[in-house]
Amino acid sequence: xxxxxxxxxxxxxxxxxxxxxxxxxxxxxxxxxxxxxxxxxxxxxxxxxxxxxxxxxxxxxxxxxxxxxxxxxxxxxxxxxxxxxxxxxxxxxxxxxxxxxxxxxxxxxxxxxxxxxxxxxxxxxxxxxxxxxxxxxxxxxxxxxxxxxxxxxxxxxxxxxxxxxxxxxxxxxxxxxxxxxx
Numbered sequence: 196x197x198x199x200x201x202x203x204x205x206x207x208x209x210x211x212x213x214x215x216x217x218x219x220x221x222x223x224x225x226x227x228x229x230x231x232x233x234x235x236x237x238x239x240x241x242x243x244x245x246x247x248x249x250x251x252x253x254x255x256x257x258x259x260x261x262x263x264x265x266x267x268x269x270x271x272x273x274x275x276x277x278x279x280x281x282x283x284x285x286x287x288x289x290x291x292x293x294x295x296x297x298x299x300x301x302x303x304x305x306x307x308x309x310x311x312x313x314x315x316x317x318x319x320x321x322x323x324x325x326x327x328x329x330x331x332x333x334x335x336x337x338x339x340x341x342x343x344x345x346x347x348x349x350x351x352x353x354x355x356x357x358x359x360x361x362x363x364x365x366x367x368x369x370x371x372x373x374x375x376x377x
Contacts, residue, residue, distance in 0.1 A: 202266045206231065207275030215262050222246040224262035225272060233273035233302045237331075244330030247303035248272050254310030256303075256329070273302035276309065285309055285347045294343035296334035304330050308344045317348055 199214040206229060213228050220239075225231045225248070237245030239258050246257040249271040276283035285305045288294065295301040304327060311318060311326035318326065323344045324337070332340060 200263050200266075202262050204262075204265050204267070205269045207271060217261070217263055219262045220258055221248070221250075221260040221262050221265050221270070222257035224265075225257060225270070228262075231272050231274050235299055235302060237299065237303075242331065243300070244303040244307060245300050247306040247330065249306060249310060252313070254307050271306075273305060276305065283309070284350055285312070285344070288343040288347035288350070289340070292339050292343040292346055294335065294340040296332075300330060300332045300334075304332065304340055308347070312344070312348055318345070320345060323348075 197217045200217050201212065202215050202224070203210065203212040204224075205211070206225070211229055213224070215224060215228065219228075222234055222236055225234050226236070234248055234257060235245035236258065237243035241256045241259045244256060247254050248257045249255070249269075250257075250260065250265060251268050252271075276286060282290070283305070285308055289301060289305060294304070307327055307330050308323075311323065315322060315326075320341060323341050327337075327340065327344070
């Protein structure tokens with residue numbers, strides 16, 4: 196076994212230093228060493244995106260980065276998204292638009308979406324779908340995830356443009372609205 200290596204990383208604004216094995220992945224450093232379990236391990240092959248974090252302001256899949264490679268870097272995890280006990284606007288949008296189901300992919304989706312919105316504050320639906328293409332969700336079918344990202348993007352401008360629901364979804368919404376009318 197190789198000798199441990201000292202790693203110093205700023206995680207969610209807090210300087211963290213630890214001795215780690217050189218082969219330790221960033222995702223395991225965050226979860227096992229620092230106890231930040233919001234970053235999920237989904238596949239260890241970079242296919243699912245559940246482990247997405249921001250490394251020096253850019254979205255990366257933390258299962259593809261060694262902790263020693265992050266030495267001296269700034270890392271933001273899902274735990275660092277909100278401020279002072281408040282949810283980040285993307286977290287709020289996921290909640291409001293039901294952009295989650297089991298929630299396993301949600302931290303990675305939010306981190307990938309935050310990176311997308313940082314680069315493109317007013318994306319189209321197609322750009323959101325392309326921006327999230329590296330993140331898999333096995334529950335929701337993506338419609339509400341895309342709707343949540345578009346809602347968060349438009350929140351600052353006062354616009355609320357979200358994809359139109361499918362015909363079936365529109366029929367359900369109409370039926371529900373008929374049931375709740377006085």
